[in-house]
Amino acid sequence: MLYAILCYNQEDVICGWSKDHEDEVMGKLIAVQENLAKQGRLGPVARLMPTTAATTLRKDREPPLVLDGPFAETKEQLLGFYVVDCDSLEGALDIARDLGKANPGGSYEIRPIAMFNPAPTPESIGEAVEA
Amino acid sequence: MTDLGWIEGALTAARPQAMAALLRYFRDMDAAEEAFQDACLRALKSWPKNGPPRDPTAWLIMVGRNAAIDAVRKTSRNTALPPEELLSDLEDAEAEAAERLDGSHYRDDVLRLLFICCHPDLPATQQIALALRIVSGLSVKEIARAFVVGESAMEQRITRAKARIGAGDAPFEAPGPIERAERFAAVAAMIYLVFNEGYSASGKAVEAKGGLCDEAIRLARLLLRLFPAEPEMMGLTALLLIQHARSDARFTADGQAILLEDQDRSLWNRQMIGEGLALIDKAMLKRDPGPYQVQSAIAALHARAGTAADTDWGGIDALYATLEIMQPSPVITLNRAVATAKVRGPEAALAMIEPLGARLEGYFHYHGARGAFLLQAGRKAEAREAFDRAISLANTAAEAANIRQYLDRVTAEAERS
Numbered sequence: 452m453l454y455a456i457l458c459y460n461q462e463d464v465i466c467g468w469s470k471d472h473e474d475e476v477m478g479k480l481i482a483v484q485e486n487l488a489k490q491g492r493l494g495p496v497a498r499l500m501p502t503t504a505a506t507t508l509r510k511d512r513e514p515p516l517v518l519d520g521p522f523a524e525t526k527e528q529l530l531g532f533y534v535v536d537c538d539s540l541e542g543a544l545d546i547a548r549d550l551g552k553a554n555p556g557g558s559y560e561i562r563p564i565a566m567f568n569p570a571p572t573p574e575s576i577g578e579a580v581e582a
Numbered sequence: 583m584t585d586l587g588w589i590e591g592a593l594t595a596a597r598p599q600a601m602a603a604l605l606r607y608f609r610d611m612d613a614a615e616e617a618f619q620d621a622c623l624r625a626l627k628s629w630p631k632n633g634p635p636r637d638p639t640a641w642l643i644m645v646g647r648n649a650a651i652d653a654v655r656k657t658s659r660n661t662a663l664p665p666e667e668l669l670s671d672l673e674d675a676e677a678e679a680a681e682r683l684d685g686s687h688y689r690d691d692v693l694r695l696l697f698i699c700c701h702p703d704l705p706a707t708q709q710i711a712l713a714l715r716i717v718s719g720l721s722v723k724e725i726a727r728a729f730v731v732g733e734s735a736m737e738q739r740i741t742r743a744k745a746r747i748g749a750g751d752a753p754f755e756a757p758g759p760i761e762r763a764e765r766f767a768a769v770a771a772m773i774y775l776v777f778n779e780g781y782s783a784s785g786k787a788v789e790a791k792g793g794l795c796d797e798a799i800r801l802a803r804l805l806l807r808l809f810p811a812e813p814e815m816m817g818l819t820a821l822l823l824i825q826h827a828r829s830d831a832r833f834t835a836d837g838q839a840i841l842l843e844d845q846d847r848s849l850w851n852r853q854m855i856g857e858g859l860a861l862i863d864k865a866m867l868k869r870d871p872g873p874y875q876v877q878s879a880i881a882a883l884h885a886r887a888g889t890a891a892d893t894d895w896g897g898i899d900a901l902y903a904t905l906e907i908m909q910p911s912p913v914i915t916l917n918r919a920v921a922t923a924k925v926r927g928p929e930a931a932l933a934m935i936e937p938l939g940a941r942l943e944g945y946f947h948y949h950g951a952r953g954a955f956l957l958q959a960g961r962k963a964e965a966r967e968a969f970d971r972a973i974s975l976a977n978t979a980a981e982a983a984n985i986r987q988y989l990d991r992v993t994a995e996a997e998r999s
Contacts, residue, residue, distance in 0.1 A: 461638075463595040463807075464588075467800055472587075503806040503819065504860045506867075519864070520810030540863045563860040565853055 453494065457529065462501055485573045496576075497534070498566040505562045506540060510551030517544065522560040530557075534564065589629050593622050596639040597719045598804055602691035603643045609754060611698075611716065611744055613650060621646035689808040690756055693765050696801070700768040701747040708743040710776050710794075715740050718797050728779070728791050766809070770818050770874065773801050777822050784980045785837045795826045816865035817875030820858040824881040827854035839980050843890035855885045876905045895924035912938040916951055928958035946975040950985055957992060966992050 468476070487493040502521035509516040533550070537543040540561065547559045568575060597618070604614035621642040635641035699713040707729065714720045714728075726736035757765060780794030802819040809815055831849035832840055862882055865875050880901045887893040902918030916935055923931035932955050935948070942948035953968035969989045976982035 461592065461595060463800075463804065464591040466803060467591060467595055467796075500857050500860055501803065503803055503810065503816075504857060504864065506864060517867075518811075520807075540860070540867060544867075563856070565856060 466501060481576050484571060484576050488571045488573045488576060493571045495534070496566075496568045496571055497564050500563045500565045502562070505560055506544065508544060508547045508551060508559045508561065510547075510554075510558060511556050513555070515548060515551050521562070522558050524558070527557055534567070586626075586630070589626060589634070592634065592638045593625060593642070594719060596642050598692055598695065598717050598801070599639045600642040600646065601716060601719075602695040604646050605695055605698075606691050606754060607647055608650065611747075614646075615716070617646035617650040618642065620649040624649065690762070692804065692808055693757075693762070693769060694754070696769040696772065696805075697765040698747055700772045703746055704743055706775050707779075708739060709772050710779055711736065711740055712743045712747075713772060713776060713801075714794070714797065717801065720797070724793075728794055730787060730790070766805075766812065766815075769805065770814060773798050773805070774818065774822075774874075776801065777825075781825060784833075784839055784978055788833060788837065792829070795822070795829065798822055799826060811868070813865040813868040813870050814872040814874045816861045817872060817878045820861040820865070821874055821878035821881055823854045823858035823861070824878065824885050827851040827858070827885065837980075839984065841984075842884060843893075847888065850885070858882065858885070871904070871908075873905060873909045876901050876908065880905075893924075895921045899925050912941045913945075913947075916942065916945075916948055919955070920951060923955055923958065928955040931955045932959065944975060946972055946977060946981060949975060950981075950988075953985070953988060957988065962992050962996060 484493060484496065505519075505521040507518045507520065507522050509518060533546075535543060535546050537546065540563075543561050547561055551559065600621070601614055601618050604617050605611065608614050608617065624645050625638070625642060629635070696713065696717055699716060700709050704712065711725050711729065714725050715722065720728075722737050722740060723733050725740075726733045729736065731739075777795055777798035780791045780796075780798065783791035799819070799822050802815065802822055806812070806815045806819050827850050828842075828845060830851065831845040831847065834840060858878065859882055862875070862878050865878075880898055883894045883897050883901070899918060899921035902914060902921055906914050906918060915938055919931040919934045922934055932952070935942075935952060935955075938948065949968045949972035953965045953972060956962075956965035956968055966989065969985050969992070972985045973982050973989075976985065
């Protein structure tokens with residue numbers, strides 16, 4: 452079985468970390484990831500940009516509504532995600548609109564990815580964090 | 583799990599929101615500060631034992647409020663007692679506060695707190711000092727260090743600034759749309775001032791002031807979270823992130839400034855630049871341009887260039903032309919001339935800055951840039967004159983040293999020919 456592990460924390464606290472503290476935490480996380488990668492059990496790893504960079508597409512209406520900021524409702528649950536490569540936010544929104552036509556209802560939150568490692572190997576983990 | 587480092591981070595992160603709500607409640611800056619301090623002390627006692635609350639900000643607001651009520655009750659026995667449930671049950675308190683925090687007035691609380699620090703009677707440095715003390719919660723000692731003044735002098739300055747703004751005339755009604763936009767503009771300008779105070783530091787002051795850039799970015803992000811649809815706030819945040827991304831490349835090991843075109847671009851922080859570019863991208867969709875968005879777009883063109891030679895100077899020239907229309911200022915024209923010189927040559931740049939002479943006569947950068955254009959145009963004698971004038975107006979040793987490099991070049995070239 453594949454499992455997704457979704458990371459939640461207080462963004463304003465994490466964004467306020469000093470460089471030293473950030474490096475320390477990342478170092479510890481890299482050690483855990485390397486161990487998993489050696490066993491061949493680690494899939495894609497991503498770090499998202501802060502919610503201030505997020506845009507939400509509400510597809511429960513036609514045409515869908517574009518809202519600034521993250522998905523903030525509590526009645527709906529996170530059910531899945533896509534990773535897409537686009538030149539701009541407009542491009543990502545176009546894809547989200549297409550997906551929304553295929554499956555109306557609910558919302559998509561579009562969030563730029565700060566760091567992405569598609570198929571981690573022990574060697575690639577440190578590099579992806581640096582990039 | 584609730585270690586002291588985490589608690590400290592949570593208290594710092596909660597401070598602007600908590601102080602803003604407490605200020606609305608008490609309508610007095612000192613009372614709000616005292617209540618917040620009190621709540622923090624209680625958090626340090628309670629959180630390690632009981633674990634952190636679900637919503638630390640709501641907890642601090644409620645506990646701060648109750649602690650103050652408690653204190654009043656102790657000093658004035660004759661006053662009617664506040665409702666008991668306000669004082670004891672923290673779980674209820676938290677739920678109640680969390681509900682209140684969802685209200686739309688909550689965003690205006692934080693905006694108001696920042697806006698109060700931008701009182702027009704206060705000189706810029708006092709606005710910054712006040713915001714750092716009240717909103718960011720930096721100690722007087724830290725602020726004094728950033729401004730390179732004694733601690734007691736800074737203490738006096740902050741006390742005087744607080745007295746001048748008073749809390750009496752602070753605008754506590756919910757602002758209308760026009761008023762909100764005005765507050766927004768004043769607060770954005772103040773955040774940029776905080777950033778520039780850190781960014782413009784050179785030499786030994788870099789270390790002392792560097793934290794101000796981080797603090798400004800934190801405030802900008804905070805406002806953007808509260809007002810997620812404001813394109814100018816996206817622009818300001820992007821501008822600060824992209825500029826700050828260069829900080830590791832801006833100085834030599836011995837503290838000499840390195841010009842943008844000479845910086846080692848591999849030292850630029852790609853993650854910060856990425857976030858800045860994403861915010862600009864998002865702002866552009868709003869099709870509501872403003873000065874911060876244009877400035878961030880200029881910074882983005884520099885950030886996108888792999889080498890100095892790859893810089894899209896034509897694009898930068900056009901963006902400065904837009905900025906000149908939005909915010910006419912001789913300094914912006916001077917900046918534009920640097921891009922114009924790259925695109926259309928030094929004579930075009932000289933023609934552009936010629937009319938600025940009267941207004942920028944005492945401005946170091948005017949004479950420095952003019953000297954560089956004259957040198958490029960091969961007018962060496964005039965270039966030397968302009969550089970001499972620039973050195974006489976230099977504000978820092980680093981500025982003077984930079985111009986001396988140009989002067990040495992003029993001299994070297996004169997000797998060779």
